[in-house]
Amino acid sequence: MTELPPVEYAVAVDRYLSDAGLAPGSRRIYRIALDTWAWALADRPAPTGPGRRRARPPVLPLALLDHPDAAGRLRTAVELRTTATDPRTLNRELSTLRAAVVWWRARGWLVGDPTTDLRPRPPVGPAAAPLTPDELRALFALRAPLREQALWHLLHESGAAIETVLALDADDLDLPHRRTLHRPGRTPLHWQAGTARLLPLLVAGRTTGPLFLTDRRAPAGTPAADRCPLTGRARLSYRRAAELLATHSRPLTTPPDPAWTLRRLRRS
Template identity: 80%
Template sequence: MTETPAGLPPVEYAVAVERYLAASGLAEGSRRIYRIALDTWAWALADRPAPTGPERRRARPPVLPLALLDHPDATARLRAAVGRRAADTDPRTLNRELSTLRAAAAWWRARGWIAGDPAADLHPHPLPEPAAANAPLTPDELRALFALRAPLREQTLWHLLHETGAAIETVLALDTDHLDLPRRRTRPGHAPVHWQSGTARLLPLLVVGRATGPLFLTDRRAPTGTPTADRCPYTGRARLSYRRAAELFTTHTRALGPGWTLRRLRAAR
């Protein structure tokens, strides 16, 4: 990426992304999420499938001119990318990524860097979720899910969501010192969450050696600027986000077929 002097319009898409993020006023963690989303659309504009899973974070997006957003084929390329991602991405995540692109394009257009917005007509309303996205998982589907060879973190999260019916955001906000393990519930003063035997078997293994800090952690150390409340004091890793939890669920359930979302798991209580 070649930086352009601040007074000149950027030539490269990546430079325009950094200019937008620098002016956004977002916290560092939010800028990182926005950057990942905008990098995803760079792959689409280059007419190449974006990497998925862990490779998505490590892969360098293709270098391309910002003017490609005004190319007659830009909307078609983005529409094809939306179709690909809709097959294995939570609709809310895809909507957020599209909103991120629209916001950046509007900012660039206001500065005269591009003439139009190729994402404007992809879908004027939030993507309709398939009916199955809100239906609880069946007993057979639950058995197939819990039989997957998934890491302890994922299995614990899935059991906790299924057994408690708690909001996903509530579960991901839990800290280890919120738990009353013998009574299978959170301690007084915290969001009331009660779980059953499946979670009770897994939670002690997940929190071993950790008395405080986020319950569910990322695989990597937290980036600079992560709030103390979202950083594990023992491992230095960050609190697992909803977006990453949804991605992991999609990745692990891909072999089971389409339509698997964390929301269906919660509804299966």
């Protein structure tokens, strides 16, 4: 009797791990790795730190791996994770995904292979230095949209993690005091004049919903916490924010220098 292909990515992961003959500890590590790629396919940043193991990955159809942009999403996720993950861990996770895709294709559950162009990451040298004062002045002088300028200024002036800044909501702000409100379990962020000038314009009367929004309306199924109730737009993703910085800063870089990254905006 032919085994019916699973609809959900998570079910396909379960079937792969059940058949892989792994020890319990290895099975747990493989599951964490495969769950991480689920966040990438959903165009959402994967949780980091201790919360990564407890976080529930997004519900996805397995067929999303056959979508034309699946390979691009995975490539972007690899580039973003390169700045925060050691090469050994990232390469192990890439290998885990490749092995699962091979297993799924062998059963006819997938047609293509979005991992074909994903290459192991070489050992990295010293972390890229923060942008210099001259580079920052050039970036802030660009005729970039208000959203991008507010994000860049806030990342630089607060020194906060990118994920923390993108998770902010409009009602987290204490604009008169140039800081975020005190919330249980959160360290308040503080900023300076550049951010203080831009944030009121960005909020423009919004009192709830994500602070940084996409240009388009949120797709169906977007969690309420990641959708603006006033405009219907979604929370800006790490992936998209990184792409926007790379695009706008390209005229300021000289090949073969790499594109500027969000992490280089933070103070040294």
